[in-house]
Amino acid sequence: MVSAPxxxxxxxxxxxxxxxxxxxxTPRRRQRAMGRAALWWLSxxxxxxxxxxxxxxxxxIDASFGRYSITGLRLGPAGDANYTNVLAHPxxxxxxxxxxxxxxxxxxxxILLSLALAQFLSLEFAGRRIVRWAVLVPWAASLVITSRxxxxxxxxxxxxxxxxxxALHVVGRPVDWLGxxxxxxxxxxxxxxxxxxxxxxxVLLAGLNAIPEEVYEAARIDGAGWWQTYRHVTLPLLRPAxxxxxxxxxxxxxxSFPVVYTLNDRNPGFSHDTSITFMYxxxxxxxxxxxxxxxxxxxxxxxxxxxxxxIYLRLVDWRKDHS
Numbered sequence: 001m002v003s004a005p006x007x008x009x010x011x012x013x014x015x016x017x018x019x020x021x022x023x024x025x026t027p028r029r030r031q032r033a034m035g036r037a038a039l040w041w042l043s044x045x046x047x048x049x050x051x052x053x054x055x056x057x058x059x060x061i062d063a064s065f066g067r068y069s070i071t072g073l074r075l076g077p078a079g080d081a082n083y084t085n086v087l088a089h090p091x092x093x094x095x096x097x098x099x100x101x102x103x104x105x106x107x108x109x110x111i112l113l114s115l116a117l118a119q120f121l122s123l124e125f126a127g128r129r130i131v132r133w134a135v136l137v138p139w140a141a142s143l144v145i146t147s148r149x150x151x152x153x154x155x156x157x158x159x160x161x162x163x164x165x166x167a168l169h170v171v172g173r174p175v176d177w178l179g180x181x182x183x184x185x186x187x188x189x190x191x192x193x194x195x196x197x198x199x200x201x202x203v204l205l206a207g208l209n210a211i212p213e214e215v216y217e218a219a220r221i222d223g224a225g226w227w228q229t230y231r232h233v234t235l236p237l238l239r240p241a242x243x244x245x246x247x248x249x250x251x252x253x254x255x256s257f258p259v260v261y262t263l264n265d266r267n268p269g270f271s272h273d274t275s276i277t278f279m280y281x282x283x284x285x286x287x288x289x290x291x292x293x294x295x296x297x298x299x300x301x302x303x304x305x306x307x308x309x310x311i312y313l314r315l316v317d318w319r320k321d322h323s
Contacts, residue, residue, distance in 0.1 A: 063295035070289045082296035091270035099274040106192040106253045114200035122208045139198035147262035150191045200245045207241025
């Protein structure tokens with residue numbers, strides 16, 4: 001027989017539909033609450049990004065569609081005339097070519113040299129800490145000061161480089177490293193590699209240190225030689241660090257102003273300028289001081305670097321690092 005309490009339990013109605021919906025909706029409300037809390041914590045960084053990145057970008061785009069006086073006073077709208085003038089500028093083809101040469105000639109040797117240097121610094125040897133500190137010096141020093149130091153080293157009359165080459169009888173007369181069209185870009189690229197290697201080396205060194213030692217032990221047990229281990233173990237596991245180093249270097253070198261401008265400021269015109277110094281000269285060094293045209297060049301600069309990064313990521317298939 002069924003007892004009275006059992007009948008009560010059987011006949012007792014279940015939870016109301018409103019209570020069930022309330023319980024089902026609790027995780028969603030909890031997630032929204034956590035999202036609001038995270039937004040409050042992120043608000044200082046978001047405000048900083050808005051004030052330092054987004055607002056200047058909006059102002060740059062707005063300025064690219066305006067006309068300005070030589071003193072910087074806005075005179076009215078210009079439509080797309082500024083963009084047309086940048087594309088029609090006689091120096092634009094040379095500037096774009098210089099930019100491509102500058103980025104490729106700095107980034108590729110930097111990656112290769114940094115890879116070798118990081119491999120060396122990952123070894124155990126006496127004085128390794130001192131060598132690691134020494135590698136940081138070009139990165140820690142001001143780019144303007146470093147570039148100005150190289151202008152003294154490359155100086156035609158009193159530069160140490162010319163004095164050394166003359167003493168060794170490598171050249172018969174001083175070389176105008178920063179004034180001769182044959183050597184100007186080579187000299188600028190040399191300085192660019194010098195100041196970029198330290199950062200790239202430490203990025204790759206961090207990637208090397210993150211590779212587990214057990215992987216190398218397994219490769220040795222399988223009988224893999226040095227080259228096989230490096231090719232099939234080190235390089236594949238180092239690929240994320242290489243990707244980060246390459247992308248950051250492309251952006252950094254593309255937007256590098258102090259090195260190019262400091263070493264090239266004595267030369268007239270735009271024959272050795274990259275897009276970033278071309279933009280600066282349009283605004284502050286040209287006869288018209290065309291701020292609107294310089295702003296249009298800046299917008300095109302951002303678009304160009306985004307296209308370059310996207311093309312690189314497509315070529316290396318970056319999604320493999322997340323599969």
